[in-house]
Amino acid sequence: MQIRNMNENYAREIMHWKYEAPYELYNLDGDDEELQELLHYFCVLENDELIGFFCTGSFAQVHSGHEAGAYPHMNEVVDIGLGLKPEWTGQGFGREFLSFILQHLQRQQNPKAFRLTVAGFNERAMKVYRHLGFKAVTLFTANDIPFLIMIKMIESESE
Numbered sequence: 283m284q285i286r287n288m289n290e291n292y293a294r295e296i297m298h299w300k301y302e303a304p305y306e307l308y309n310l311d312g313d314d315e316e317l318q319e320l321l322h323y324f325c326v327l328e329n330d331e332l333i334g335f336f337c338t339g340s341f342a343q344v345h346s347g348h349e350a351g352a353y354p355h356m357n358e359v360v361d362i363g364l365g366l367k368p369e370w371t372g373q374g375f376g377r378e379f380l381s382f383i384l385q386h387l388q389r390q391q392n393p394k395a396f397r398l399t400v401a402g403f404n405e406r407a408m409k410v411y412r413h414l415g416f417k418a419v420t421l422f423t424a425n426d427i428p429f430l431i432m433i434k435m436i437e438s439e440s441e
Contacts, residue, residue, distance in 0.1 A: 283333075283382045286325045292332050293320035301368050304403055307427065308365060326379065336364040336383050338391075344399050344429055350422035352431055358394040359433070360387055376410040384414070388436065395435045402428030 286292075297312045297320070310316050322341050326334040336342075342363030343353055353361075366379055384396060398416065400407050408430065416432035423429070 283379075284327050285383075285386055286327060288321050288323045288325055288335065290317070290321065292325045292335075293317050293323075295332055296320060296335060296365070299365075299368050301371070305368075305371070307401055326383065332367065333370050334364065334366040334379055336362060338362055338387065342398065344422075344424050346424035347399065347422050347429060347431070350424075352399075352420050352422040352429075353397075356395065356397070358392075359397050360391055360393040360395075362387070362396055362398045364398075372406065376407065377413060380410060380414055384434075393436060395433050397431060397433045399429050399431050402430055408432070 294317070297310045297316060299309070300306075301308045319341065320335070323335045323337040325332055326336065338360055340361070342361035347353055362383065364380065364383060366376060370379075387393070387396070396416070398411065400411065402421070411432050411434075414434065416434040418430050419433050420431040421428055422431075
């Protein structure tokens with residue numbers, strides 16, 4: 283796998299991805315605002331095929347979670363958002379995909395923890411996150427959808 287900066291062609295491809303129920307929440311509308319946001323993300327490619335993307339910081343947070351106080355400031359915590367191409371979901375590839383992203387971010391930013399937000403119905407993703415060491419810390423609701431915030435602490439080499 284390799285990581286590349288997002289470009290307009292990759293962003294437009296992602297905007298056409300369609301997830302089946304119950305994951306249709308992740309389908310994009312294809313408007314210019316979404317395109318502009320995607321341009322701040324990173325692409326993950328496998329053999330030159332776009333298979334997923336990720337983002338960090340405020341782009342990885344559910345905006346209405348701030349109103350609920352779900353994102354307290356934490357030093358050296360990297361928020362992560364990610365998406366896997368629909369054809370690659372449910373195939374047991376999520377662990378490898380997320381592990382690759384975490385390793386990349388660990389080398390780039392050396393955080394003390396990773397934090398991500400997942401829709402409460404997305405048991406498939408939560409299973410991957412728990413397997414990789416994420417623990418649930420906060421629950422909030424946005425647009426009648428429960429969201430879970432999960433954190434993975436990074437052990438320092440001196441521990």
